[in-house]
Amino acid sequence: MATRTIAGKTVAVNEEGFMTNPAEWTQEIAVEIAKEEGIEELTEAHWKVINFCREVGAASGKAPTLRTITNGAGITTKEMFTLFPKGPAKKVAHIAGLGKPEGCV
Amino acid sequence: MAEDRKVAFICSKGTLDMAYPALVMGWAALGNGIDVTIFFTFWGMDLINKNRVDKLEIAPVANTSMKMTMMGVNTGNLGIPNLMGVLPGMTAFATKLMKDKMKELEVPPVSEYLQMLVDAGAKLYACKMSVDMMGLKKEDFVDGVIDIVTASDFMDMTDGAQIIFI
Known part of the structure; x- marks a missing residue:
């Protein structure tokens, strides 16, 4: 298993760069990965989604799909694509230290 | 993955089962940051027709993949006899079965799914010849x-895109 150092902390990642142990995640790591994904600043709206994904991840062990996020976090599809452009569910899962979301919707 | 990957779907079918492929793949593409264009033509016009989109159906007649087991009758590989498929209400029945199954799997209805794609940035176009x-x-x-x-416009706007015909 590969590791990498993000925001001064060494964490386990898979070959696609997704963290494999959600317990190693910190908010500083989220800020750092967000920058890599082209999101310079995480606003309150971003955090609302990230926190929701963390909750789903903690409960189910899996990253939520985009539809699960829009249904559960009170956010529209449009807003998701504005907050996390080009592949929002994948991006937010990456930032939230979860695996790649599975499922077709 | 190429930074500027583009996928274009041509939807030419108007049955309930054939409405989903472009929706599922289009949604997956958008979720991967891929640009999506969908061109609706011929029977595919039903998918974007306000009066038709919620009334799409699937007919058991001449559908060799539709088996009796799907209707809850444990008959193995036995198909739904075409003779039975022509009975009044059979198409509505098959449609209900499929819609129930989709609902169970939390797959949105076609109109809602299409709206999700639009909200995610998919570009939809209607075919001029079919409209006429x-x-x-x-x-x-x-x-x-x-x-x-027109078909020619579609070719222009999908320059460099991967085109999938459904």
Whole structure:
């Protein structure tokens, strides 16, 4: 298993760069990965989604799909694509230290 | 993955089962940051026709993949006899079965799914020839259909895209 150092902390990642142990995640790591994904600043709206994904991840062990996020976090599809452009569910899962979301919707 | 990957779907079928492939793949593409264009033609016009999109059906007649087991009758590989398929109500019944199954799997209905794609940035276009042939107008279409275009326009706007015909 590969590791990498993000925001001064060494964490386990898979070959696609997704963290494999959600317990190693910190908010500083989220800020750092967000920058890599082209999101310079995480606003309150971003955090609302990230926190929701963390909750789903903690409960189910899996990253939520985009539809699960829009249904559960009170956010529209449009807003998701504005907050996390080009592949929002994948991006937010990456930032939230979860695996790649599975499922077709 | 190429930074500027583009995928274009041509939807030419108007049955309930054939409405989903472009929706599922289009949604997956958008979720991967890929640009999506969908061109609706011929029977595919039903997918963007306000009056038709919620009434799409699937007919058991001549559908060799539809088995009796799908109707809850444990008969193995036995198909639904065509003779039975022609009975009144059989198409409605098969449609209900499929819709129930989709609901169970939390797959949204076609109109809702299409709206999700539009919200995610998919560009929808209606085929000019089909519009003329079926006597449709732009007002007949669901929100999100950008324009009525010719096949030639479609070729221009999908330069460099991977094209999938359904």
